[in-house]
Amino acid sequence: MLKDLFKKHLAQTTDFLPIQLEIERAEGVFLFDKNGKKYIDLLSGVAVNNLGHRHPAIIEAIQKQLDKYLHLMVYGEFVQKETVELAELLASVLPQELNKSFFLSSGSEAIEGAIKVAKLYTKRNEVISFKNSYHGSTLGTLNLLGDEKYKRNFRPLIPNFKSLEFNNESELQKITNKTACVVIEPIQTAAGMITPENNFLTKVRKRCNETNALLVFDEIQTALGRSGKLFAFETYNAQPDILCLAKSLGGGLPISAFISSQKIMKSLENGHPLLGHATTFGGHPLSCSAAIATLKTLLNENIISEVEEKSSLFIKALKHPLIKEIRGKGLLLAVELGDKKLVKTFIENAINNGLLTYSFLFNETAFSIMPPLTITKKEIKLSCEIILKTLDSVLI
Numbered sequence: 001m002l003k004d005l006f007k008k009h010l011a012q013t014t015d016f017l018p019i020q021l022e023i024e025r026a027e028g029v030f031l032f033d034k035n036g037k038k039y040i041d042l043l044s045g046v047a048v049n050n051l052g053h054r055h056p057a058i059i060e061a062i063q064k065q066l067d068k069y070l071h072l073m074v075y076g077e078f079v080q081k082e083t084v085e086l087a088e089l090l091a092s093v094l095p096q097e098l099n100k101s102f103f104l105s106s107g108s109e110a111i112e113g114a115i116k117v118a119k120l121y122t123k124r125n126e127v128i129s130f131k132n133s134y135h136g137s138t139l140g141t142l143n144l145l146g147d148e149k150y151k152r153n154f155r156p157l158i159p160n161f162k163s164l165e166f167n168n169e170s171e172l173q174k175i176t177n178k179t180a181c182v183v184i185e186p187i188q189t190a191a192g193m194i195t196p197e198n199n200f201l202t203k204v205r206k207r208c209n210e211t212n213a214l215l216v217f218d219e220i221q222t223a224l225g226r227s228g229k230l231f232a233f234e235t236y237n238a239q240p241d242i243l244c245l246a247k248s249l250g251g252g253l254p255i256s257a258f259i260s261s262q263k264i265m266k267s268l269e270n271g272h273p274l275l276g277h278a279t280t281f282g283g284h285p286l287s288c289s290a291a292i293a294t295l296k297t298l299l300n301e302n303i304i305s306e307v308e309e310k311s312s313l314f315i316k317a318l319k320h321p322l323i324k325e326i327r328g329k330g331l332l333l334a335v336e337l338g339d340k341k342l343v344k345t346f347i348e349n350a351i352n353n354g355l356l357t358y359s360f361l362f363n364e365t366a367f368s369i370m371p372p373l374t375i376t377k378k379e380i381k382l383s384c385e386i387i388l389k390t391l392d393s394v395l396i
């Protein structure tokens with residue numbers, strides 16, 4: 001049995017609830033298992049498949065690239081058309097200052113790259129993040145993780161990392177002229193979709209300006225349309241000095257980026273024998289081709305403009321005695337049930353009923369709604385019917 005081999009030979013990541021579905025194919029918002037059972041995907045591979053599964057534009061771009069070449073050289077040595085085009089395209093949709101990209105493969109690497117460049121640029125070493133935040137699992141990003149219980153076993157970690165409370169203005173005085181950078185998600189996703197209140201991000205921006213600390217936005221989940229704008233920072237009147245992207249950028253292939261100004265990125269080149277930062281697969285031509293197709297589709301079709309309306313359809317339809325609150329923005333929603341056991345049972349039953357959802361690292365009493373942005377109104381109706389039916393079944 002494949003499931004037994006999965007458990008025997010693949011290192012496991014959680015004892016909470018490995019989903020263990022055996023998917024044979026995926027199309028649009030649907031996954032199909034080996035028995036032909038259909039699941040509506042409200043996870044999008046955790047905010048990756050913003051255009052759904054196997055979007056034709058992405059498949060076509062990948063197929064074209066397959067006929068040209070795959071890996072040629074490590075990042076930054078050859079002038080690869082796809083890599084340059086993607087960097088140019090990103091610069092064209094971002095504020096003028098954010099015009100230089102460094103491509104890597106995973107979100108954690110993008111965050112680590114951002115921290116390295118911030119340390120080099122500011123010549124400071126203190127890094128600030130927020131409680132209940134997740135920015136990756138590598139030894140570098142682990143320092144940012146906003147909960148000591150996940151870090152304890154790996155100490156000693158890197159010194160001078162501090163963690164502040166999100167949405168608490170008085171905490172911002174802890175950002176000082178010793179701070180190299182502040183790393184923050186515009187919407188705290190792993191905390192269960194906590195949105196900024198009372199212009200919190202504008203205040204963080206202001207404090208960074210006062211102290212000359214760099215502001216790093218982790219838009220690894222929030223970006224590429226999911227919040228209702230291409231980038232979530234567009235909603236909150238605060239522009240980062242460094243922007244980190246990953247997940248949805250590659251349309252299903254691995255690619256990440258940290259993006260900043262010429263001036264800041266220059267510090268990666270200055271004063272280093274060779275390796276300000278380096279990576280083998282960053283800017284891989286296949287991933288870049290898929291990313292260009294993803295971005296162009298999002299820019300040219302009415303997908304992002306419909307996100308808010310689709311979000312409201314979920315919120316309006318999901319009225320149930322077990323639902324205490326629905327938080328978030330756009331198609332980044334958390335449905336709060338207020339009970340961990342209940343959520344676990346709900347997730348299991350929802351999967352049996354043909355709907356895929358999951359809980360949050362720092363909010364196990366809620367389940368997520370983050371479908372492909374291309375989900376239709378009919379598919380939203382179907383999702384809500386399954387959710388309500390499943391909630392009825394766990395109520396009894």
Ligand code: PLP
Nearest residue numbers: 106107108134135136218220221
């Ligand atoms: N930042 C955020 C907000 C994430 O959600 C994740 C992954 O879930 C990461 C960073 C790390 O990305 P990766 O798993 O690609 O290293």
